[in-house]
Amino acid sequence: MTNDRVKVLLIEDSPEDAHVMQDALAAASEPQFEVTWANRLSLGLEQLRGGGMDVILTDLDLPDSRGLNTLAAIRAQTDRHPIVVLTSSDNDQLAIQAVQQGAQDYLVKGYVQVYPSLLLRAMGYAIERNRMAQREKELTGAVAAAALAEGQRAAELDRAYQELKQTQALLVQAEKMAAVGQLASGIAHEVKNPLNIILQSINYLEPELKPEQAQQQEILNVMREAVTAANTIIRGLLDFSKPTPLELKPAPLRGVIEASLVLVRKELDARGIRLAHEIPADLPPVLLDENQMKQVFLNLFLNAIHAMPQGGQLTVRAAVQDLAKPGDGVGKRASDVFRIGDRAVACEVADTGTGIPKELLPKVFTPFFTTKAPGEGVGLGLSITKTLIDGHRGLIQIASEEGRGTTVTLLLRLAPAGGR
């Protein structure tokens, strides 16, 4: 999928606007876009009949069609393609109607000129949202078909149903993450205002100090640092609510793990937790974003440490694994992350701590699910971790036994062989 070019049908009568869109799309490298331009609706529909398009980017007002009629005409021809609608003004009402009537997203043209990345992001979202909706539709269809063929097809029905449920669970999870993002940005704004009041107060007091008041100046400096630190956290929260670009590079897993271990060394020692570190030196490089993956391990280590207040053992293991048989996320289904026969690196983080009660296990990836006291945990560690691992097109699994301990297993992609 990553190597495939995404084929965009651009329906836009203004050559200038078409240029802006083409330039913005040409700037993308992951994925790359291939644009076919039609300057009126009839030509666009013809292109569409010819096949081979992945996504449609269309102006609503064209020489041969206006407003929502344009959208209706395209939808009448295809319900499979994601559509992103372009509007020239900030006409919210029209945009909302467009989305209600089957467009995946809309963009104001003026924005695109200033921020081409908005277009790329909208295209990515539209494709993804459409993919999920299609998948659900197909599966619902599969359920119906299987129901018709009685008896021997019961097994297939069951499988399709399981998949449907899984896809729905994915959608629900995606929605929850969006909710978290909204909540986070709401809180962030509430906090940035008082932070600014503190910073303005510092700015007011500073010039009023006399040269001999060095201590007072020092205190103002400390306050300013605190404001900066708090703002950094807030910005991080805002960043979490928007997709961060992933920088996947072949890297040694061992180095990343060691960098995260350094950050928790003090806690390990303080609780007398032994560390068993079983990572072969010749482990082949893995495709990863080092910063994100450091955060992943940090989250997992902190959870393990919290689960072992009286000490215990933290084990980190990694090994190449041939995925020989189907399992969660491994197999032939489109939703599977790995194919049978793929080679991956399996990395385990295991503790001998309290474990997680069976009935709570399905909840641990839910944002804000926590069993910890306020101030000790907010319940975002594992949900963020899962988002990051999904971004790596990897898998995360958790197994636990109450009173014995917990093991988190990550399956990560090997860097392609022969790369430099």
Added chain:
Amino acid sequence: MAPSGLMTILAVDDEANSRKLLKLLLEREGFRVITAANGEEALILAKVEQPQVILLDVMMPKLNGYDALRRLREDQDTAAIPVIMVTAKGTEHDIAASFRLGAAFHIEKPYETKDLLQKIQVALRLREQPPQT
């Protein structure tokens, strides 16, 4: 025009403490400062007082900053007054909206006062010599 040639700044923010501080800080720099707590008040004050620069928060009750900015631009009496958006909002989207609606600058809270003062100076000059478009 304000008495004795003082430059007048209209500071709009729904937070009373924000307004108080802006007044103190800007008056210390020799400006005359008037304040409004929401977009509606801002429109009236802008028309009557004809400030040289307007500082506009975005998230406010009644009329928010973006709507106020749009209305200021539509009214001939206030269309030429440079507006600086001063807001906790700072995404690409927010910044694009400020500029599209005709703000001279967008400043994200929290900010250092000297940044704001600098932008005010530039905005004042913009008013004297509007950029050719």
